[in-house]
Amino acid sequence: MIQVFKVYTQLWKFQQENRQKLVEAGLRRWEIGEIASRIGQLYFGQYMRTSDANYLSESYIFYEAILTREYFKEGLFQDVNIANKQLRFLARFIMVCLVLNRREMVQQLVNQLKVLVDECKRTFQESDFKEWKLVVQEIVRFLKADTAFMNIRPLRYSLVLDPHPDTLQHVAAAITKRHLRLRDAVLSSFHLNEVKYSELTIDTFRMLQCLEWEPSGSFYQSSGSKLSQNGATGTSRISYIQDIADPTLPANPRKAVLYRPSLTHFIAVLATICEELPPDGILLVYLSASVKMYYLFSTSNAGSYGAAQNESGCIQFGPRGDRGSNCIYPSDFLPFTRRPLLLVIDNDNSKAFKAITDQNMQVIAEAEKGESVAMLLSPSCSPAVSDYSYNSNGSLFTMFLTAPLQAFCLLLGLSGTDIDLDTFNKAEMLLSSSLNNWGLALATSDTLNSVWGQILGDPFIRRLLLRFIFCQAVLTLYAPVYNENKFLPTCVPSLPTPVLPQSYSYQSVILNLASMFGATKHFIFSEDVLPKNIQTDMNQLTL
Structure with a gap:
């Protein structure tokens, strides 16, 4: 990733210093926009990996420059590829603005996205833009859940x-003489027909924000929120003094947001994070998912461990029918109790996870690997x-x-x-x-x-x-x-x-x-x- 950043940074600097010569040689504005869009996406990806708000701000800066300079305007309705680049840019910029909590800009971008999709369907083959119509429906549904009242x-x-x-x-x-800090979090959800935008569900979106510092810190001011008749807010609702960041803020806990992961991928992420968790750190795991009861062994030939599994059920993280790779059982967390762990389980069968520490289930209870798990169960x-x-x-x-x-x-x-x-x-x-x-x-x-x-x-x-x-x-x-x-x-x-x-x-x-x-x-x-x-x-x- 560092190498990719370096290459694109050098490329951006080169085109800035040699813009006139490059334009004379045939460089087009949409190609400049493509470079800027790629850098913006790299910054956003780095934010999602590190939770460093500075990367999120840098991503916004690049995307805003593309918007104001209209890099993709030339040839927009003559070349379907340029049209798709503009749509992709708008969709990505919406995501950045959502996470950055710039709701006015989100609404502006959504309106542009709607208009552009309709224009493209009239100008080009409508079948080429069916997926973009779904993107529009997805963000509209997301914003109906993420209302001004919620913010x-x-x-x-x-x-x-x-x-x-x-x-x-x-x-x-x-x-206790021990004092731990939240250093890492894994956030994941899986529900049929859940509210989401791209790979960010409404639940993980809320938890992601809940586990971060408000960037303005001590500079934060409220400008007197006003709710309109339809529940939307005026431009004065909350001022985050968005261009002023508080440099004294501690680092945000790192967060891995997993969208419908397989069990193997989920466990691999947990293992990696536990390996890197500092001595004073605790890992928070948030799971919001559907419930599905399965049985690993028949009661007749299972030992006590098998019986405990039978009673515990699981959390379903994939399509029905493939229980081995799509279900998370309480016992799946036992190897990770070697490190401090806080589980937040939002699931109809969440109380099954008490089996990890339930003293009435001695086989599982005695299997804890050195740390007692803290749990908040829905x-x-x-x-x-x-x-x-x-x-x-x-x-x-x-x-x-x-x-x-x-x-x-x-x-x-x-x-x-x-x-x-x-x-x-x-x-x-x-x-x-x-x-x-x-x-x-x-x-x-x-x-x-x-x-x-x-x-x-x-x-x-x-x-x-x-x-x-x-x-x-x-x-x-x-x-x-x-x-x-x-x-x-x-x-x-x-x-x-x-x-x-x-x-x-x-x-x-x-x-x-x-x-x-x-x-x-x-x-x-x-x-x-x-x-x-x-x-x-x-x-x-x-x-």
Whole structure:
């Protein structure tokens, strides 16, 4: 890759220094654009490999230059090859702008892409552009899920909106003297008909941002978001001061985003990352996929290990029918427990992964290779929500981990068009303050498991864990699924009793949030939490 960069950099510099001579010799503008487009794609690829935001910014610069200088304009409707180059450039630039969170530019590019595809279908053979029509449909569907409401505040970790890492409470030395940092993450999903653009699904897209620093860092400013009637935002919604990066930010954790990988490829990536993981690092693995139960051995002739496999099921990562190469079993992670590991499993069968640490399954439990695995496991079932489905919006559990207040609102059937922005901002402040208090309670607890204690100091993991607790508290009190464990997420190892969802402080937060949105009737609270006027309303609630 370094050699390829070097070659293209030299080529770009050469054409800049000798532009006039090259043009006189027959160099065309689209050829210059092709070089710039290739460099932009190289920078984006390097960002995806390293998570270094500087590469993403460089990619944007090259693509923006192609757009403003119209390198592919000449001969666009005379040469089908040039038309395809322009379409390819627009599609790639859209991806860069999505990840960089430049939504206004995304909309501009999508409009250009639509117009160009229609023009090309009229000018050339329509059959040559069927795939581009699918690309347009894909990005339109993606943007319907990635709404302005979902981006009221950045999904990335902001030094202004989130607690500064230097202010986080340390866990007592009696719990653990070891302090790990999130250094690497593997993000992957596989669902039939899932919302995606290119090879980035809506769930991995949200998790990718959630595990990065907001580039503007301490320079971040909010310019007063405004939601229009259709839920879109005006140009003033959020200012990221996009041209000012905070040089004091730590490096982002590296992330490998895998789109529908085979099992062998997935395991190969895990092995490589574990080999390179620094001594103070922990690896996060996020899996969002369909469930499929299979059996490796028949119960009659299987030993205890085989029986454990039978009960555990798997996560399906490929077409049905080829269970060997397309299914991930809990035991597949055992070799990687030699290094610290955090699993975030978003799957109907996620609780099967408790087998990795379940002491009732001694063969697997004793097979752990030196490190106890931390796990955040989604509910077995998702509550029915009006106007919400996975195939349109992505996973509700993942949304709670990446945009918790928006997930709370959507659970109540509210969207951007239903919510007053001032109310939302006040609710955001309440939730942020509450999560900080919960984090302090966790860090100072003398019964906190050391598995969590050693990673609670990492700002990304801490934020994920606290949002998980919020998700668990909300779903525990949510009236339509009250007392139904299959709708509750699970944390392994379990957290201390004072931070359980039934505690007074957690119920009070949910009550106050629900009151802000006029939705207390959607929850069931303890009598000692409810004010008298709300108790009366709750007594009238029928499940």
